[in-house]
Amino acid sequence: MTETTVEDVLAELAALEDPRVRAVNERHGDDHGVNLTKLRAVAKRLKTQQDLAHQLWETGDTAARLLALLICRPKAFERHELDAMVREARTPKVHDWFVNYVVKKSPHAEDLRREWFTDPDSVVASAGWALTTDRVAKKPEGLDIAGLLDVIEAQMKDAPDRLQWAMNSCLAQIGIEHAEHRARALEIGERLEVLKDYPTPPNCTSPFAPVWIAEMVRRRDAP
Template identity: 30%
Template sequence: MKLSPKAKQIFNTIDKETTKLGDLRTIAKTIKKDHDLALQLWSTGHFMARQLAILILDNKQLDQNVINKLDTDIQNHNPEEQIHLMDWLIANQLTKSKQLITLIESWEHSPSTLQRRVFWYYQARLRWMGNTKHSNTEYLLKAIEKNLMSEQPEVQWAMNYTAGQIGKWEEKYRDRCIAIGESTGLYKDDIVPKNCTPSYLPEFIAIEVAKLKK
């Protein structure tokens, strides 16, 4: 896609090594919403330009076909950048629209690994602040117990994290969530950086519950 003079000017100010996320948000605030400009910046394939593009997309113009195209493009990035771009898309666009949330909720069995990860990560996000009023918790746990170990690593992490949030906030499911970690051994042997919470469910839940009791 040919860049307009405005898109070229913005693109030339973005440097992968020195531009920070805060800088992108500052730029986005001055642009506000500009879907055409976003698509031009996206077409560059540049990681930082694509993050800026996500901030200024018009979510009213996002549908499954457009998201599939973004998803395909994201897969050309390295694994770390893939996760960052998709999480950035969740936080800044996909959860800002009831229509797009409906799409997220349909992605549990999507052929796209990234979209399946979004489904599970969204379920975890719903529970971050202790909201336990969800009718699908039992269903989610059954799906995790059945499918966790057969999923791709990116999706496994989000499924595991959802179980962690359920176990943290809902005492009646806590032992069951701990048992998932014990039976799978997932992340048990991971080396965790100092001051970071391990992903191994028995440890994650114990640490997070202890925080709640303080």
């Protein structure tokens, strides 16, 4: 069996490039034109290949990096590698997949959460907030929930877009999962009005925290 080279993969990704897909993605800040279902099919065929994942990431190409995140071994990355990668993951989809598919599965996740949470780079900080939101939902023991609400209340309104979105997600998750903090989370959301007018498709829940919290709690408590 011949080994798959990074050149082979890049050629395959180039063949999958679709101008219509790129046009849609570019409206969301992503610079690639590969249908993600087709990208996942390539990843399924390649299976886990850590060395190839490293090489694909180093190309800097967004589609190649997304593929790298699907075929890598998350627990194999050293902490300093993950820190370098988050600073290189500038497009929204790469950033999102990196945090959710790699960092959350890493033994370094908690250390990096604490480190990134207050990073001066707002995109890096948004990764710290995304990891914090995950802990709010799944493992809140030891978190200062009231302290998180203090930071959100003071900083979310004027935060850059990506960081604001991550802080808002954390606010909503606190309101959904922690009944004792729900009234304050709702009050902060109502007063700051972050994402209140965000265009939301029919049958989708608004990211405006008070609406989001109320809907998720209603669904969970429904008979």
